[in-house]
Amino acid sequence: MRDPRRRLYYRMKRRLLNLLTAVSLLLGVGTVALWGLSVWRRDVLSRHTSGHSWLMSNQPAGLYLAVSTTDDPQPPEPWQWATAPANGPSNDTLARFPSVAGIRAGQFHSGGARGRTYKGSMGRSVVSATTRFVRVPHWFLLTACLPLPVVAVWLRRRRRLRTSAGLCWRCGYDLRATPGRCPECGTAATVSTTA
Numbered sequence: 559m560r561d562p563r564r565r566l567y568y569r570m571k572r573r574l575l576n577l578l579t580a581v582s583l584l585l586g587v588g589t590v591a592l593w594g595l596s597v598w599r600r601d602v603l604s605r606h607t608s609g610h611s612w613l614m615s616n617q618p619a620g621l622y623l624a625v626s627t628t629d630d631p632q633p634p635e636p637w638q639w640a641t642a643p644a645n646g647p648s649n650d651t652l653a654r655f656p657s658v659a660g661i662r663a664g665q666f667h668s669g670g671a672r673g674r675t676y677k678g679s680m681g682r683s684v685v686s687a688t689t690r691f692v693r694v695p696h697w698f699l700l701t702a703c704l705p706l707p708v709v710a711v712w713l714r715r716r717r718r719l720r721t722s723a724g725l726c727w728r729c730g731y732d733l734r735a736t737p738g739r740c741p742e743c744g745t746a747a748t749v750s751t752t753a
């Protein structure tokens with residue numbers, strides 16, 4: 559009675575773990591790509607509503623998430639993407655958003671903290687804009703993405719080594735005297751090796 563339920567539980571757990579591992583791997587690869595890209599380009603994804611600007615940016619120092627509040631009335635704009643050379647002067651595309659002026663270019667590079675607030679003036683008119691941002695360094699994201707795939711590779715390798723050595727893949731007990739089922743943990747020996 560309890561056995562099928564238990565098996566279902568283990569199967570669900572394994573599927574969830576596999577899914578998380580795959581997502582982790584995907585995020586890790588994405589992070590490496592963004593990290594590499596940040597050497598060449600500075601990318602900004604932004605959206606404006608009246609009074610607020612929302613911004614995501616890939617910079618050499620990491621990924622930035624920012625919200626800017628301004629008293630400068632500006633027409634709402636949908637999400638849009640702007641890009642500039644990583645080490646060049648900040649171009650017009652980036653500069654035309656007064657409310658994100660405080661976190662442009664140089665301050666992006668020097669601003670290391672999270673949740674820091676800037677007030678800045680931009681262009682001809684003085685604009686009061688308060689920007690709060692969070693910076694997540696690429697190495698931090700990568701470190702967070704690594705453990706699951708590494709453990710998955712290690713487990714798979716251990717399973718293969720144990721199986722080929724005639725040991726129980728789950729607990730490592732010597733199965734040469736009792737092929738078929740492990741007397742130690744009850745695992746059927748190498749019936750379905752798909753993980």
Ligand SMILES: [Zn+2]
Nearest residue numbers: 726729740743
């Ligand atoms: Zn065993």
